[in-house]
Amino acid sequence: MPAFSLGPEQVAWCAELRTLAAERLRPLAEKAEPGRVDRPLVAELGRLGLLSRLFASGALDLCLMRESLAYACTEAETALALQGLGAHPVHAHGTPAQRERWLPRVTDGTAVAAFALSEPGAGSDAAALALAAEPDGGSGWRLTGRKCWISNAPEADFYTVFARTTADAGARGVTAFLVPADRPGLTGSALEMLSPHPIGSLDFDAVPVTQDDVLGEADRGFRVAMGTLNLFRPSVGAFAVGMAQAALDATLAHTARRDAFGGKLMDLQSVAHQVAEMALRTEAARLMVYAAATAYDESAPDVPKRAAMAKLLATEAAQYVVDAAVQLHGARALERGHLLEHLYREVRAPRIYEGASEVQRGIIAKELYATATREDRP
Structure with a gap:
């Protein structure tokens, strides 16, 4: 597994992104028409310089952006990710004319x-x-x-x-x-x-x-598709980690102040153990995502396996964490407009798109057996 760590600059950048998402992007997202492309939000991502970083940095930076934005504004995270997913093949495989026509408009938010x-x-x-x-x-x-x-x-x-x-x-x-x-x-x-x-x-x-x-x-277009997915699958995991962390933090705050059975919810062993499990799965997913992104940036030979592992572990973990958060909040979490009601709807799809969880398991197994077979040969 490639070694990695986040430096102080990266940690500070993630904090800045969460603030930008909460203060500048979420208010725009709240005004959008559901089910429509939010062009003002895309344009703001361009003005903030985030779209240009899709092609100017590596997989780890992409994961940090997606995790940080997802924590405070899933709509902004999704808008950024879709710009990258749709335009990365142009960046990586396009002709000079194709790049010149479309990439500047993608990065300034004027083309979707x-x-x-x-x-x-x-x-x-x-x-x-x-x-x-x-x-x-x-x-x-x-x-x-x-x-x-x-x-x-x-x-x-x-x-x-x-x-x-x-x-x-x-x-x-x-x-x-x-x-x-x-x-x-x-x-x-x-x-x-x-x-x-x-x-x-x-x-x-x-x-x-x-x-x-x-x-x-x-x-040779299948290579274009798989190359794009190998980059974006770990970052789907990062999206999931951002949602899981938001759900975990909301649960910590709720259980620490909620009165129940003569004390606080957090005093109940069953609740405390559940929160510990939520934190464990969130952190394990985060580490797997960062490792897969680092492997991609270092051109490691097992990128497809690590990308599949990161997406699988993180999306399944986030589903668990958000569901547990809803359970610990009770009926209030099911009210339209509640953070967890929003996350509950958002967290389901990542286990399907860009390769369902079952597909990721197939990729992992195929890569493992291919390696084992090579090593067994005299």
Whole structure:
């Protein structure tokens, strides 16, 4: 496991981010229309210089940003993360022209990005995607099919779209395209989800794309997708850690002042042990996330395994911690507008998106057996 530690500057930066989220970002988020892209919030993230750090720093900084913002304003955290997820393939694999056109607008918050991988029949099994990129007789393709559960759809300004350019080739026949939202034949509709995020479906009716829209190489788009997910999966864990810490802190305050059975809630052994378990899982998740991010930044050979471990452990831990916090707060935590009611809805989805928990276990096992098999060979 790579060694790591947070220096005083990083600790101070995290505290500053939590303050910015509480004082400048949360008031904006509270004014937003549920289920819509919050462009004023995205623009403020740009003005604060946070979006530019998506591409100017490493995985650990990304995790620190997501954890700190999630603690005080999950909406700001999500807006920042979606900009990074949608635009990272452009940063990492785009042509100079693609980068010049889109990245400055992403980082100043004037263009909204989206990552379009999932489909109705290809969610966790991303290699099974069926959106067809059919040759148009010239040097381009026509995209036909559907994407579903796409964050920021249908309101994004451009989409990183993964389509099948070679039939029956599995992961080897996928190409990544940069598709502006105004391309003819591209339409979309919003979906109503448990937590009111901007998310929707996209319909492609012979949408034209050319070689100039390819990100990376044709038929090598699955590498683009997995490279992006290897970076962002630990940071999903960081998002979860931020929520878990917020729930834990709220529970500490509540149980210390709440009168019950002739004393305070914290005096009950069952409550104290529950809070200890919440703290244990939160800290273990945090350490796993930081270790995975450090592994990514140091180009360690086991990044996919560590990314999967971090996302799995942290999202499952956060679900436990938030649920326990709701239980210890009682009915007040179920009231609309309560912090824990908000976190309870927010914490469920990370166990599914960017690879469900079951997928992460599969990745971990595959990597472990691959290593064991190599070591067993003479």
